[in-house]
Amino acid sequence: GAGVSQTPSNKVTEKGKYVELRCDPISGHTALYWYRQSLGQGPEFLIYFQGTGAADDSGLPNDRFFAVRPEGSVSTLKIQRTERGDSAVYLCASSPGGPLEETQYFGPGTRLLVL
């Protein structure tokens, strides 16, 4: 079956612009996670959804970052007023359901470059 997909695969934008990154989880997976991976670092947790609601958004770095999952499947990570420091690979993962006993399946990521 299809894995987690993310679009676009690459995004180049200018400082100050707004971007949206999309994640399509594996069908039927209720849990969805967003991570950010900066160069030379491991993935860093941003937010976790269980169904439509954000169960834990403590990893979002500031109020420029926002994520939604309105129908409990596709999720969009939104970044306002982008800054050069936002440049990173944004990873999405899904699992059949929490808690962490369920394996998280990762997408290939969206590479964001802010000029």
Next chain:
Amino acid sequence: AQSVTQLDSQVPVFEEAPVELRCNYSSSVSVYLFWYVQYPNQGLQLLLKYLSGSTLVKGINGFEAEFNKSQTSFHLRKPSVHISDTAEYFCAAANFGNEKLTFGTGTRLTIIP
């Protein structure tokens, strides 16, 4: 808060030699531990995980890891590596009851023919 340390950023190993990738975690509370692998141009893939029970965990592709509570370690091992094992390996941990995975900075495994 949980933290994960991978002391070796790069590990070169000859083909068919054994390898150990080191991982230490910080939390003293009940913890879940994971190893993920990232092959070139691919997404992260779970190698193995420790939730409870036996401290020796076997994963895919011949890898295994041992949970050592007294050493707060979860080192990854393989008795004989292949060229196809060339990848970046990430150790991750989460506290029981918390959905957040904390990753280490990764170890790049390079296999020398």
